[in-house]
Amino acid sequence: MDQEVIFWTILGMALVTYIPRLLPTLFLSGRKLNPIAGAWLRLIPPAVLSAMLLPSLIVREQRLDLSFDNLFFVAALIAFPVAYRFKSLSATVVVGMGVVALGRYLGWST
């Protein structure tokens, strides 16, 4: 892909990332949010994180795969309790990547 197109795309990404960070910071500084809007916004992070995550764990080659052949799914079964127990992003990332690396070393196909 053309690096110049990528450059302009990154500028666009920067803009659409900054605006949702900036506008509430500027305009709600020292104010209160409508309670219903606040309650809805509070549910966005778990909804969007899970929506991004789950298909990458349980869909393989356009099909649902909840078997132990699916290394990403197996690694998640280990990474979730690690995240819950240690409340640490870096520990979760290291263990998750470690399980995938080990799994591939031991012969998992993915």
Add this chain to the structure above:
Amino acid sequence: MRRTNAVDAADPAICQQIATGMKRALPIVLGYVPIGFAYGVLAGKSGISEANALLMSLIVFAGSAQFIAVGLFASGTGPAAVIVTTFVVNLRHLLMAASLAPHMSAWKKKYLSFFAFELTDETFALHSTRVSILNQCRPEALALNVAAQASWVAGTILGLFAAELIGDVKPLGLDYALAAMFIGLLVGQCDSIIKIVTAILGGGIATVLFLAGFQQFHIIIATVIAATAGLGVEQWIKK
């Protein structure tokens, strides 16, 4: 005109605050260096130029969106879809900004603008644990943010260098860094039953839509439906 910045920097109380802010950033730094490294390696392998990969860490500074963008660029996805996806994925920062801002009434606009630029899931999590001091401790809060982004950029640079040495990212499990990061962030978010229900709904709907062939907009559609349904359940329980 006096250079107020120079006076600020010489004030021992301000130096103390900056040191405290950098110390508080340490857990983030420990997480960002390896994840930034993974991003740098993947970006270096994907055909994006090193300058563009680094630029993304400097001006976008949003881990998950950067990983997703690298994947989309590699698969030849067009600019519009990449930008829309980035917007959706990062829309969650709106909530984080909205929840911190009411505690920052004493901040000037230029400092608020700089603070917002470095607002991520992780810096938000740290600020929200000491939200009551945010108004008085501006240098501490900004130092925390700058230290966090510096570690992200440092990780990226290391990864870009290592990309040339690493033949394939798969044996190291680097292609799992993003999923693992989402697992850590998701577990950190799920502090109530209603959030767990919302997360299960969001993931379930996204999977169904993805399998049905909606592979560009499955994230935003699932997010909006799940958050709205979760809100409905929450309000219904309250009554």
